[in-house]
Amino acid sequence: MSGSPSADVFDLGAEHEQVVFANDPATGLKAIIAIHSTALGPALGGTRFFPYASTADAVRDVLDLSRGMSYKAALAGLDLGGGKAVIIGDPAELKTEALLRAYGRFVQSLNGRYYTACDVGTFSPDMDDIARECSFVTGRTTAHGGAGDSSVLTAYGVFQGMRAAAAFAWGTESLAGRTVGVAGVGKVGRHLVRHLVEDGADVVVTDVYAPSVDRLRDELPSVRVAASTEELVAGALDVYAPCAMGGALSDEVVDVLSARIVCGAANNQLAHPGVEKALEDRGILYAPDYCVNAGGLIQVADELEGFSFERAHQRATGIFDTARTVFELAAADGVPPATAADRLAERRMRDVGRLRGVWLPR
Template sequence: MELFSHQEFDHHEQVMFCHDRETGLRGIIAIHSTALGPAAGGCRMYPYASEQDALTDVLRLSRGMSYKNAIAGLPLGGGKCVIIADPARADKPELLRAFSKHVQALGGRYWTAIDVGVGPEDADILAENCDYVFARASQFPEGVTASQFTALGAFTSLRAGVEHVWNRSDLTGLRVAVQGVGGTGRELCRLLHEAGAELVVADVQQDAVRFAVESYGAEAVDPDRIHAQDVDVFAPCALGAVINDDTIDEIRVRLVSGIANNQLAAPEHGKILKDRGITYVPDFVANAGGVMGSATMIYSEPSLEASRESVLTLHDTVATILAQAAREDRATFEVAEQIAGERIAAAGR
C-alpha cells in the first residue's frame, strides 16, 4: 500500500501497522500530530472491505482528531487506530488484548478509547495490557458513558446551528432526520425528543429503530433514503462520507449537524452545501463532546460536572465558527480547520 503519496496522508508523524500471528490481528495506528500533547483518539473495529479502505479511514480519522482536540482547546494531539475485523466475532477480547500491546509499545505517545465496534467494556479489556486507554467503563459511575458526552456535545452544537439558521433556541416542532440510532445516536434522539423536536430515524439495526419509534414517537424510513427526507435538520450519526456525489443533490435541509466522523466525502461537498444555503456544523466540532468529557482522565482529575460544563462550551465554539463563515462568505469546515490548524501550528512553533 502507498502511504506517503496517499491522498489522505497529511504529514502524519507516524503510521504503524500491527499484526499478531496467533490471533490473526490486522490493525493500523495513525498519529497525525503531537504538537499540542499526546495523540488521543478511539479504536475502531470494522470489517473493512480491504486494507486500503482501512488505511484511508485511519488517516482521515486521525487528522480529524487533531482538529477536534485543537478546536476543543484540549492539550492533546490527534491519533486513531483501526482493527480490521467484525466486532461480533467470538474472539474479539483476544484481538483487543493483542492490539493493546502495540498501543502500549508507544509509551503514551498515543492514547486510545472507544469508537465504532469498541465500547466502554471493550476499553477495559484493552486496558488489561495497556496503560494508555481512556473512556473505559470502569472510569465512570454506573449508567454514565463517554457516548453521553458525545451526544450532549452534538445536541449543544445542533442547538447552536438552529440559533444561527432560524434565530431561535426552541426546538419544538423542528423536524430532525437522525441517521444511525445506536448508543450515541439514541441518546441524541432522547435529548432532541425532550426538547420538543420531531424525529425521523434510520438504522440498519431494526431493534435500534424500533426503540426510537416506541420511545420517542419517531418515524422510521429506509436507511438509504434518510438523507433525502423533507425535514429541517439532517443529523448523520453513523459512518462517514454520507454527503457525497450520490446524496448531496437530494439533501434539502437548512442545517446539517451530526455525530458521524468525516461526513463530507470530499471538501467540495462542503462548498456545495454552502452554495445551496445549507449550514453545515463541521463534524469534528459537533462530535467533540466525547473526548472533551472523557479525556480529562489523561491530563487531570476527572469530574463529571466539570466535564459536562466543558462540553457545553461547544455552543459558543459553533456559534463563532458559523458567524465567521457567514461574515467571510466561506465554507464552515474551512473556517473550523483554519482555527484548529493555527492552534496546532502555534504549538509546534
C-alpha cells in the same frame, strides 16, 4: 507484532507523524494506528473495530479519522493531538480478550504518544481488557475509574451544536416544532434523539440495524421511522443529522436535501472536498462534524485529570459557543463553515503548539 508501510502508505499519510501496523497471528489481530499530529500534546483517538473490505480501505479510514482528531482536539481547546486506530475484522467474530490484550501491548509499545478509547465496534469493557496490558487507555468503565460510555457527551455536544446552528439560521436556539432526520441511532444517535424529543422536535430516524430502531421506538414512541436513508434525506426536513459512518454527504444527497441545517455525529461526513461549497451554494448551513461531535473526546480526555462528569459536561456545553464562533467567522470571511473551522483549528495548532513539532514522552 510488527509491520512496515509501503511507499503508497507514505504518500497517503504524508502529513502524518507516524503510521504503525500490528499483526499478531495467534489472536488474529490486524491493526493500524495513525498519529496525525502531536503539536498540542499526545495523540488521543478511539479504536475502530470494523470489517474493512481491504487493507487499503482501512488505511484510508485511519488516516482520515486521525487527521480529524487533531482538528477536533484543537478546536475543543484540549492539550492533545490527533490519532486513531483501526482493527480489521468483524468484532462479532474476532473480538476476544486475548486479541484486545495483544492490541493493548501494541499500544503500550508507543510509550504514551497515543492514547486509545472507544469507537465503532469497541466499548468501555473492551477498554478495560486493553488496559490490562496498557497504561494509555481512556473511556474505561466507571467500575474501573473511567468515564464510561463517551457517546453520552458526544450526543450532548451535537445537540449543543445543533442549537447554535438553529440560533444562527432561525434566531432561536430551540428545535421545538422542527423536523429533524437522524440517520443512525446506535450509541450516539439514540442519545441525540432523546435530547431532540425533550426539546420538542419532530424526529424521523433510520438505521440499517433494525433492532436499534425497534429499541428506540419502544423508548420514545413519538419517533417516526423512514424506510431508508435515501427516503429520509429526500423527505421534508429542517435538520439532517448523519450519525452513522462517514461520507454521508455526497453530491447526490446534497442535490435532494431539503434541510436548512446539517449537524450530526458521524466523522468525516463530507464525501469529497467541494461538498462543503455545494452545501453553501444550496443555502444549507453545515455544522462541521469535528466541531460538534467533540463531546466524547472531551469526556474521555477528562479521565486524564481524574474523571468528573460534571466538569466534562460543562466543557461539552462550550461546543455551543465554538460552533457559533465558526458560523460567525464563516459569514465574516465569506467561506463555508468547514473552512472556517479548519482555520481556527490550524491557528491553534500553529500558535499554541507545545513544541512546534512532535510530542515525545518525558
